[in-house]
Amino acid sequence: MTTSPVSLLVAKLADDIRSGKLLPGARLPTHRQLAVRHGVAVASASKVYAQLTSMGLVIGETGRGTFVRDRPQQREWDSGDEARLSASTVDLSFNHPTWPGQADLLRTMLRELASCGDLAALLHQQPPGGRRHERRIVAAFLARARGIRAEAEQVFLVNGAQQGLDIAVRALLRPHDAVAVDALTYPGFKMLAEIQGLALQPVPGAPEGPDLEALDALCRRQRIRAIYAMPTLHNPLGWVLTAGQRGRLAEIARRHDCLLIEDASYAYLADNAPPALATLAPERTVHISSLSKSVASGLRFGFVVVPETCAGRVKAVIRASYWSLPSVVTTMATRWVANGTVARQEKLMRSEARRRQAIARDVLSGMDVAAHPASLFLWLRLPEDLRMDRVTTALAACGIAVSKAEAYATTRHAPHALRLGLASMPAERIRPVLGQVRGVIERFPV
Ligand SMILES: Cc1ncc(COP(=O)(O)O)c(C=O)c1O
Structure with a gap:
C-alpha cells in the first residue's frame, strides 16, 4: 500500500493527468503552492514533481514552472491492446525524435514569425x-x-x-x-x-x-x-x-x-x-x-x-x-x-543515431540483431521457439512497448522478431530499457 504523503500525492496527480482531468500543457502549482495546498513540506512537493517527471507525466521548465506533459507515446489514435499504453510506458514502437533544444528552436521561430512584416499572409490559402x-x-x-x-x-x-x-x-x-x-x-x-x-x-x-x-x-x-x-x-x-x-x-x-x-x-x-x-x-x-x-x-x-x-x-x-x-x-x-537548421539537425541526428545504436549493440551483444550502424531502430530476431506474442506481453507488463514483425510482414507468415525504435526515449534510458528487454527474452525457457 502507498501511504506516504509523497506517494499519495504522486498517485493523485498521476491519476488526474492520465484521466485527462489535468490537460496537456496545464501549468501546475509552484512547489511552494503545492506544499501549502496539501499540507506537506516544500521538499516533499519537490519530490512529487521529481517522481512525476521521471514517469514522463510532467515537465519542468527553468524559470517558467511545471507543466503537464503532452505525451506523444500515448497512442490514442490506435485501437487494440498494445495501443492502450499508460503514460509511463517506454514506447519503442514509434520513433518520435526528441532532442534538447527542440522547444527553443520552436520558440525562436515563433518569435521570428510574430515579428515578420506581413503576418496576415500566414492565413492566406x-x-x-x-x-x-x-x-x-x-x-x-x-x-x-x-x-x-x-x-x-x-x-x-x-x-x-x-x-x-x-x-x-x-x-x-x-x-x-x-x-x-x-x-x-x-x-x-x-x-x-x-x-x-x-x-x-x-x-x-x-x-x-x-x-x-x-x-x-x-x-x-x-x-x-x-x-x-x-x-x-x-x-x-x-x-x-x-x-x-x-x-x-x-x-x-x-x-x-x-x-x-x-x-x-x-x-x-x-x-x-x-x-x-x-x-x-x-x-x-x-x-x-x-x-x-x-x-x-x-x-x-x-x-x-x-x-x-x-x-x-x-x-x-x-x-x-x-x-x-x-x-x-x-x-x-x-x-x-x-x-541550414535542417542540415545541422540531420548531422546531429546521424551522430546521435550512431551513439544510440552502439549502446544497443553493446547491450544486445550475442543476440540476433539486424541494423545499420546509423539507424534509429533495430530488428531483433527471437529464438524460433519463442512466441513473439508472449514476449511482447511480458514486455508490456514491464511498461515497454515494441512493434511485432507481423506489422511489417507482407507474407502469410511473419518471422519471430521485434522492431525496437531508439529515438523516442532519452539516450540515457537506452541501456537500462534494452537491458530489461534482454532480461525478459532470456527469462523465457528456450
Ligand atoms: C519508412 C517510413 N515511411 C513513411 C513514414 C511516415 O512518416 P511521416 O511522419 O513523415 O508521415 C514513416 C514513419 O515512421 C516511415 O518509417
Whole structure:
C-alpha cells in the first residue's frame, strides 16, 4: 500500500493527468503552492514533481514552472491492446525524435514569425502543393543534400511522408493494381494499400536487400504497376542498397514499365549512400521524404518529388483532398530548410543515431540483431521457439512497448522478431530499457 504523503500525492496527480482531468500543457502549482495546498513540506512537493517527471507525466521548465506533459507515446489514435499504453510506458514502437533544444528552436521561430512584416499572409490559402518560393527552397535542398535535381513544379509539399505516399498512390495507381513490396516493409504502406485496394506482391529479402532476381521474375510473371522501395535505410531491416543494386532495380522498373515509389524517410541517416532512385530513373520515380525523423514528427512537413509527366495528376489529387498545408507550418519548415537548421539537425541526428545504436549493440551483444550502424531502430530476431506474442506481453507488463514483425510482414507468415525504435526515449534510458528487454527474452525457457 502507498501511504506516504509523497506517494499519495504522486498517485493523485498521476491519476488526474492520465484521466485527462489535468490537460496537456496545464501549468501546475509552484512547489511552494503545492506544499501549502496539501499540507506537506516544500521538499516533499519537490519530490512529487521529481517522481512525476521521471514517469514522463510532467515537465519542468527553468524559470517558467511545471507543466503537464503532452505525451506523444500515448497512442490514442490506435485501437487494440498494445495501443492502450499508460503514460509511463517506454514506447519503442514509434520513433518520435526528441532532442534538447527542440522547444527553443520552436520558440525562436515563433518569435521570428510574430515579428515578420506581413503576418496576415500566414492565413492566406496556398496553391495546391505549396507556394512556389517554398517549393523552390525544398528543390534546392534536395539538390544540395540528396543530389536530386528537380524543378520546383515537380516538388509538392505534404503533411508528412505518409500523406506523400497516399497522394502518390491515389494519383498514379488504381485499385487492384499489383505493387511489389519487400517481404518486410513499412506498416504504413501496408495500411494504405489495404485502404486503396492495392494487391501487394511480396519480394523475398536477402540479408543485404531485396532479391532482385525474384523481383524480375515476379515482373515477368504478372503485370506489376509499381515497386515500393526503401533503398537507403530500409525500415525495418536498415539495409542501404549498393549502386549496383540500385542500377539493377532501376533497370527492372524500366524494362517492365513500373513506377518506382522511393520512400526516403530515414535515408538522411546514412552517410555517403549511393545516388537515390530519383536520380537513376527520374522519369518513373516518386521520391518521398519528410522532416519527421530529423526535426519533429509532429511538425507534419514532408515533400514528394514526381516525374514531370505526373505533376498534373498529383496536383489534381492534392487539390481535391487537402488543397494545401497550413502556411504557418510551411513557413517554419522552409525557413529551417533555408537557414541550414535542417542540415545541422540531420548531422546531429546521424551522430546521435550512431551513439544510440552502439549502446544497443553493446547491450544486445550475442543476440540476433539486424541494423545499420546509423539507424534509429533495430530488428531483433527471437529464438524460433519463442512466441513473439508472449514476449511482447511480458514486455508490456514491464511498461515497454515494441512493434511485432507481423506489422511489417507482407507474407502469410511473419518471422519471430521485434522492431525496437531508439529515438523516442532519452539516450540515457537506452541501456537500462534494452537491458530489461534482454532480461525478459532470456527469462523465457528456450
Ligand atoms: C519508412 C517510413 N515511411 C513513411 C513514414 C511516415 O512518416 P511521416 O511522419 O513523415 O508521415 C514513416 C514513419 O515512421 C516511415 O518509417
